[in-house]
Amino acid sequence: MFTSQPIGFVSSPYKRTGEIPKGLGAKHEAEGVLKILPEFEPGLTDIEGFSHLIVIWEFDRSERFELLGTPPSDNRPHGVFATRSPRRPNPIGLTTVELLSRQGVELHVRGVDMLDGTPILDIKPYLSSIPSEKLRRGWLAEAEARKRQ
Amino acid sequence: MFTSQPIGFVSSPYKRTGEIPKGLGAKHEAEGVLKILPEFEPGLTDIEGFSHLIVIWEFDRSERFELLGTPPSDNRPHGVFATRSPRRPNPIGLTTVELLSRQGVELHVRGVDMLDGTPILDIKPYLSSIPSEKLRRGWLAEAEARKRQ
Numbered sequence: 001m002f003t004s005q006p007i008g009f010v011s012s013p014y015k016r017t018g019e020i021p022k023g024l025g026a027k028h029e030a031e032g033v034l035k036i037l038p039e040f041e042p043g044l045t046d047i048e049g050f051s052h053l054i055v056i057w058e059f060d061r062s063e064r065f066e067l068l069g070t071p072p073s074d075n076r077p078h079g080v081f082a083t084r085s086p087r088r089p090n091p092i093g094l095t096t097v098e099l100l101s102r103q104g105v106e107l108h109v110r111g112v113d114m115l116d117g118t119p120i121l122d123i124k125p126y127l128s129s130i131p132s133e134k135l136r137r138g139w140l141a142e143a144e145a146r147k148r149q
Numbered sequence: 150m151f152t153s154q155p156i157g158f159v160s161s162p163y164k165r166t167g168e169i170p171k172g173l174g175a176k177h178e179a180e181g182v183l184k185i186l187p188e189f190e191p192g193l194t195d196i197e198g199f200s201h202l203i204v205i206w207e208f209d210r211s212e213r214f215e216l217l218g219t220p221p222s223d224n225r226p227h228g229v230f231a232t233r234s235p236r237r238p239n240p241i242g243l244t245t246v247e248l249l250s251r252q253g254v255e256l257h258v259r260g261v262d263m264l265d266g267t268p269i270l271d272i273k274p275y276l277s278s279i280p281s282e283k284l285r286r287g288w289l290a291e292a293e294a295r296k297r298q
Binding site: 004058080124132135137 | 150151152153154155156185189191192193194195196197198199200201202203205207209216217226227228229230231232233237238239240241243245268270271272273274275276277278279280281283284285286287288289290291
């Protein structure tokens, strides 16, 4: 296995976990900056051509993992691999962001939901989507339906 | 930072890198099994309700990273963070698969592009898509256009 190393850090408006919008209907419209370390700058070549990026990052302020937990969007417990809980066996987070602009090693993006200072592990281009009519969203769709009742 | 640990392993028809479809128009329709280690089984609770999963895994047979590389889909070099190259600073791969069925700790899925025996680091539910009309795909769209000419 490998030991993770940061390729950069997130600059985000969120300083504390409680400030991040969570639960049903939460919108992630916040703007932030992915500040890549200078030694990795060549890896950003041609990234400007992509509208959306997948950011893989580390839940560096999360402790222990919890295989069953109750997410903010429901009042019932679900398995960690069926949620986006921070308490995961490998503390890896994933966020899809919209790339607004690049200035050297700084990627200005919309849609951050990470804490300020979060270590970035990887960035990949977002290449294709599952058509919405083919997507089933399990307990989350059920929790949304219960909320609407 | 953290040291990665496998939560399970991929059972895939691909034994060698050369067997995995790559490049422009490559289809990932292969079926495989995500075999989760028994101690993590409670983490799979309610996963059956999701049609698609994001699998985060380790490029365990990839060596060194390369910040600029020429992908199989183009004859020009691009930055590693603008490609899905295996030679990444953190050797983390990501694949979206369709969940066909669950049998205990075995998730039968369609769309694997990993080698047989690949360590799985995390599984997350696929919750939403970027509408295709909002997606720009940079050098990849350009390489596709050149190929059609």
